[in-house]
Amino acid sequence: xxxxxPEPKANMGQPVPRYDAAAKVTGRATYxxxxxxxxxxxxxxxxxxIAKGRIDSFDLDDARSVRGVIDIVTHENAPKLKESKLFSxxxxxxxxxxxxxxxxxxxxxxxxxxxxxxxxxxxxxxxNRVKVSYTAVAPSASFDSPGTTxxxxxxxxxxxxxxxxxxxxxxxxxxxxxxxxxxxxxPAQHHNPMELFTTSCxxxxxxxxxxxxxxxxxxxxxGVAEQLGIDADKVRVVNPYVGGGFGSRGSxxxxxxxIAGIAKRLNRPIKLVxxxxxxxxxxTYRAETRHEIRLGAGRDGRLVALRHDGAEVxxxxxxxxxxxxxxxxxxxxxxxxxxxxxxxxxDRNTPGFMRSPPEVPYLFALESAMDELAVKLNMDPVELRRxxxxxxxxxxxxxxxxxxxxxxxxxxxxAFGWSQRSPQPKxxxxxxxxxxxxxxxxxxxxxxxxxxxxxRLQRDGRTRVEIAGHEIGTGAYTVIAQTAAERLGVPxxxxxxxxxxxxxxxxxxxxxxxxxxxxxxxxxxxCDQIRQRLFKAVMPSDSLADKAKETVGISQAPSTxxxxxxxxxxxxxAFDALGVGIVEEYxxxxxxxxxxDSFMAMHSGHARLVGGxxxxxxxxxxxxxxxxxxxxxxxxxxxxxxxxVGAFAAGRIMNPRTARSQLxxxxxxxxxxxxxxxxxxxxRNARYVNDNLADYLVPVNADVPGVEVIxxxxxxxxxxxAGVKGLGELANVGTNAAICxxxxxxxxxRIRKLPVRLENIEA
Amino acid sequence: MSEKSGSGPSGFDRRxxxxxxxxxxxxxxxxxxxxxxxxxxxxxxxxxxxDVTLRVNGKDKRLHIDARTTVLDALREHLKLTGSKKGxxxxxxxxxxxxxxxxxxxxxxxxxxxxxxxxxxTIEGLATDDHLHPMQQAFVDNDAFQCGYCTPGQIMSAxxxxxxxxxxxxxxxxxxxxxxxxxxxxxxxxxxxxxQAAPEIMxx
Numbered sequence: 001x002x003x004x005x006p007e008p009k010a011n012m013g014q015p016v017p018r019y020d021a022a023a024k025v026t027g028r029a030t031y032x033x034x035x036x037x038x039x040x041x042x043x044x045x046x047x048x049x050i051a052k053g054r055i056d057s058f059d060l061d062d063a064r065s066v067r068g069v070i071d072i073v074t075h076e077n078a079p080k081l082k083e084s085k086l087f088s089x090x091x092x093x094x095x096x097x098x099x100x101x102x103x104x105x106x107x108x109x110x111x112x113x114x115x116x117x118x119x120x121x122x123x124x125x126x127x128n129r130v131k132v133s134y135t136a137v138a139p140s141a142s143f144d145s146p147g148t149t150x151x152x153x154x155x156x157x158x159x160x161x162x163x164x165x166x167x168x169x170x171x172x173x174x175x176x177x178x179x180x181x182x183x184x185x186x187p188a189q190h191h192n193p194m195e196l197f198t199t200s201c202x203x204x205x206x207x208x209x210x211x212x213x214x215x216x217x218x219x220x221x222x223g224v225a226e227q228l229g230i231d232a233d234k235v236r237v238v239n240p241y242v243g244g245g246f247g248s249r250g251s252x253x254x255x256x257x258x259i260a261g262i263a264k265r266l267n268r269p270i271k272l273v274x275x276x277x278x279x280x281x282x283x284t285y286r287a288e289t290r291h292e293i294r295l296g297a298g299r300d301g302r303l304v305a306l307r308h309d310g311a312e313v314x315x316x317x318x319x320x321x322x323x324x325x326x327x328x329x330x331x332x333x334x335x336x337x338x339x340x341x342x343x344x345x346x347d348r349n350t351p352g353f354m355r356s357p358p359e360v361p362y363l364f365a366l367e368s369a370m371d372e373l374a375v376k377l378n379m380d381p382v383e384l385r386r387x388x389x390x391x392x393x394x395x396x397x398x399x400x401x402x403x404x405x406x407x408x409x410x411x412x413x414x415a416f417g418w419s420q421r422s423p424q425p426k427x428x429x430x431x432x433x434x435x436x437x438x439x440x441x442x443x444x445x446x447x448x449x450x451x452x453x454x455x456r457l458q459r460d461g462r463t464r465v466e467i468a469g470h471e472i473g474t475g476a477y478t479v480i481a482q483t484a485a486e487r488l489g490v491p492x493x494x495x496x497x498x499x500x501x502x503x504x505x506x507x508x509x510x511x512x513x514x515x516x517x518x519x520x521x522x523x524x525x526x527c528d529q530i531r532q533r534l535f536k537a538v539m540p541s542d543s544l545a546d547k548a549k550e551t552v553g554i555s556q557a558p559s560t561x562x563x564x565x566x567x568x569x570x571x572x573x574a575f576d577a578l579g580v581g582i583v584e585e586y587x588x589x590x591x592x593x594x595x596x597d598s599f600m601a602m603h604s605g606h607a608r609l610v611g612g613x614x615x616x617x618x619x620x621x622x623x624x625x626x627x628x629x630x631x632x633x634x635x636x637x638x639x640x641x642x643x644x645v646g647a648f649a650a651g652r653i654m655n656p657r658t659a660r661s662q663l664x665x666x667x668x669x670x671x672x673x674x675x676x677x678x679x680x681x682x683x684r685n686a687r688y689v690n691d692n693l694a695d696y697l698v699p700v701n702a703d704v705p706g707v708e709v710i711x712x713x714x715x716x717x718x719x720x721x722a723g724v725k726g727l728g729e730l731a732n733v734g735t736n737a738a739i740c741x742x743x744x745x746x747x748x749x750r751i752r753k754l755p756v757r758l759e760n761i762e763a
Numbered sequence: 764m765s766e767k768s769g770s771g772p773s774g775f776d777r778r779x780x781x782x783x784x785x786x787x788x789x790x791x792x793x794x795x796x797x798x799x800x801x802x803x804x805x806x807x808x809x810x811x812x813x814d815v816t817l818r819v820n821g822k823d824k825r826l827h828i829d830a831r832t833t834v835l836d837a838l839r840e841h842l843k844l845t846g847s848k849k850g851x852x853x854x855x856x857x858x859x860x861x862x863x864x865x866x867x868x869x870x871x872x873x874x875x876x877x878x879x880x881x882x883x884x885t886i887e888g889l890a891t892d893d894h895l896h897p898m899q900q901a902f903v904d905n906d907a908f909q910c911g912y913c914t915p916g917q918i919m920s921a922x923x924x925x926x927x928x929x930x931x932x933x934x935x936x937x938x939x940x941x942x943x944x945x946x947x948x949x950x951x952x953x954x955x956x957x958x959q960a961a962p963e964i965m966x967x
Contacts, residue, residue: 245910
């Protein structure tokens, strides 16, 4: 076993190489903009240079004079599109700001024109020659800008149902022996997946094919159909590979229906490749947040009072929020809890989910505060977590289905060498470098959604699995193939997997870390349907058992029992008994507690995720612990993070290789969020300043010297048939706080605002 | 279709084009003004297609393309070699990295006309007879990618990194592979892959 392919522990699958590895290393993996089109025209976007106001006029003469220009589409001649509601209000859209509809400008970088030309080069040149006259109004950029409005999230965001509370926070906080009040800030961040936000649209008669990197092909298909006013069955979204998502491709953006509408009118395929900077404003992002945490504890470290107030920025029309108090109020035992989430509206594009949307900002606040409390108590921060560990969440009193938080802390602490740490800040150095150790808890809700699958088995063992899942780098192909191979007892190399196509059976959005749990549960179920048919062929006593079942309602048929067990199956014998060439089954799986309409919703592109704290009698989360070494140069204040160590428990690990890679990437994302990433906002113009990959800092290889991922064995039989908790968003949650806690240990300076850069280190 | 079969001289004066417009290709308006001053007929309207022959993965490819076309867009849009990826079009991310005369270059900042007469190697040209190149195999073995979008650029860069003699230590590999962004952050696995493939590539 190599580092990349860890030895599986109990309840882990084999660390087989990725199903799509050969395609990805040879350039044969086809992403949306790689798809061949027949004689395409090229689109180039023109975006608004003001954040608020109106377009007075366009001067298009110069642009039209460019050789090869076919058309320039503005609000005056744009295809008429129907509105789509925000996904959280029952629609499909990530924003209700619909460009090309009127002269109004709602945010900087809003699409205001689309140039169509014979070549990419001509479209780009003409777009640069479009002249626009605006009447600008001073915009509100962010928190503290004049003209923003603030209100509680509850009541304006349908998905934010409660400000969690229990007991009497005010009285308990007043009476607490040890108190902490602290405020924390997180910045706006952009996903910046490597693949640009490209869209190609091709019509064949009344049927539309969309090639676009999407984390939800069923949502996009239904959303575009709604906007175009056509039957969803006439729209097909295809993306066998997606060049990174991180949440940016989970909901529909306005560009898709616009391009589809223009392609229809032109009667020609259109290919849009937006620029990197346009991606900052034509899609979503993680909005900036502010937090106030109040903790009250006894001298023994037991929490007696916890209050978390969070504020988040959203756009004028859309009340998007992540509301991470649902997690921070339930993580530790505490009898008196209060919380409040509010939304501040500014003249910005609508934010959206970005990897671990609620947990990244909200746990940064809580896990920093826990470290501050440990300092006040003169207590080891690991021990503070241990004292407040709980198997029952305090708000609803529901038990965790499984919780390996402290096991993760102990494993990671051991691997990291935490016991060697001297608790005194600024006590360790190496030449010019101050060294600090820090840690934090990490967690993410276990979520699932209804999913369908189709599986076809041939006599020779060749298997085809069809499911409209999404390969965004998570290893979807691989774990689906492993699930089918294992369940049917066929060799892995005989399994072919098809995902990323809305003509396949529906799978949920690849978001909320639900994909593996949902798709693999569906594939398992459908494989069991096949096993049942085959067992039935070779177990003739079924008819008697069926009869018994019908008459007295007892006992499953032997074939059903055998199908649901791990009993090996002689496929050839069963096929011969059946006398068929192919056995194919389709099935729809839904998680326990899914709403009644969830299968209908699944087909119409609405993923009904259940899990986390919203389960009926239980609460399900994956947990982990992260330890970080930072080095701060005492003269230049340069900050490095040479060691990141994380231990994680997330139920069944389908493939330790892909799981480790995802968690490793998550830890690096967390480091990046703590030390590098921020979208800088021009406060006067409500404009993103660093909208490119040179100025929006993401880690490069030299930033990442040492990452260690420890996978803990954990079995949870109370979540879903696959036993999977999901881990794509688990690792980048705790890192922010762990790094700030380590910086405190290195320097004695507590930093409560991300990202931490050298100019933020005082001395 | 802009790709043409057959071979022969392009008939386009690259020197004149370079003087007139190529350096300003990312600023079309400046390019236009400069070209008019120079009174170079082909460059007076950069949208007028020009003939160019690119040698890609050992084969000559004749193209009739907009003079401002980059190597990346020539590969992707005109030669249907979509392995090289567009991640920024500004030379900031490295996803478009190809080898030109064995040097790694960002093909999004290289005009197709400027690459005429040089040997372009793309990800599609690395594997031979269905055998993966040692670097490709090392990327598979070490799970050195997730979404895979940056991978062709990483691999081309990694091959050059080894041949440049910059794969002697992990620290060197990290430094000399830092022109290629991997947003999934497979970095430690990329370092492991380069380390694994380096001896085999140097051997032969």
